[in-house]
Amino acid sequence: MFNKEKIVSRFMEYVKISSESGSEGDFHRKLIVDLDELGAEVSVDEAGSKAGSDANNIYAYLKGNMETEPLIFSCHMDTVKPGKNIEPIIEEGLIKSKGDTILGSDDKSGITAIVEAVKLIKEQNPDHGPIQMIFTISEEVGLRGAKNLDYDRIIGKRCYVIDSSGPVGKIIVQAPAHNKIVSEITGKPAHAGIAPEKGISAIMAGADAISTMNLLRIDEETTANIGTFEAVGAANIVSPAARIVGEVRSLDKDKIDLQTSHLVVCLRKAAD
Ligand SMILES: [Zn+2]
Structure with missing residues (x-):
């Protein structure tokens, strides 16, 4: 023994x-x-x-x-x-x-x-x-x-x-693929009180993008999430920059590709 x-x-x-x-x-x-x-x-x-x-x-x-x-x-x-x-x-x-x-x-x-x-x-x-x-x-x-x-x-x-935590005897038979999405939206700063029409708000573009996304539980094999939305600036300046970080996971290769391109399309459309 x-x-x-x-x-x-x-x-x-x-x-x-x-x-x-x-x-x-x-x-x-x-x-x-x-x-x-x-x-x-x-x-x-x-x-x-x-x-x-x-x-x-x-x-x-x-x-x-x-x-x-x-x-x-x-x-x-x-x-x-x-x-x-x-x-x-x-x-x-x-x-x-x-x-x-x-x-x-x-x-x-x-x-x-x-x-x-x-x-x-x-x-x-x-x-x-x-x-x-x-x-x-x-x-x-x-x-x-x-x-x-x-x-x-x-x-x-x-x-x-042999590479997992948990009780002895536990067997993992599948794991999801994982895509991370990092997006940086560039706006155009302007004084929000004097000439807001001269600016382009990166925060608004980012919010537009996220509001059109299908997120969280997509199907039994697929999930998607936005985990970070950063845009730090003064209250009187139209937001010049925003950063959005998210991820997609799926047990199915085609589904992860499809969901990832969906998020990218939402971000591109809003940025355009
Ligand atoms: Zn390990």
Whole structure:
């Protein structure tokens, strides 16, 4: 069975090796050594140069001893900031950071789980099909490693990505795509008391745009929101500038495109 002490000590070892997005090199090298030790066939791609990282995606393959569909397990190697010189401590049965950095359990708890599970499989050799492990770079800054994966190296169709909070056993099977819309409306300033007809109000144009938008719950798969409407100015000046920020989410690619262009059209019409 799993050895709790070994899992904890591997996790502590992993989080102590800094791997902020773009600087995963040290951890990447350590993981390759550990995967080699497990007897996995390890290779790397060239995603780092495209993703702006000093490391690459790692692919590790473990032969099966029976003919079944290959299973893939994946995690990301990078962490958010501040993730340098992490000192993990154990307090009342919980692993925490000392307080001045993140802990890095996202995603090193997942990596630890995968490596320890595969180690157990190697030791006990139960019946299992081919297993592939894929460890990616720079997830936290826009899934840059995953976007530059070498699909020719991927051996199967079913992949578990161990990277979510919540109760053990929870599985996320889909997530929405997300578009952010940033709009800057330029008006024309004028003295509102003396010559308002010489001005063009950016606030009024922005308000016009928003009032024509279909927002919030669009359908069961699609949402849209305006979260920011900024226009700071004097009460006696026709507003020269406004900034509107919103977003659209949908589980359906066509719907997100349609809703996004609807918001853009509303903004353009009002600005015209
Ligand atoms: Zn994560």
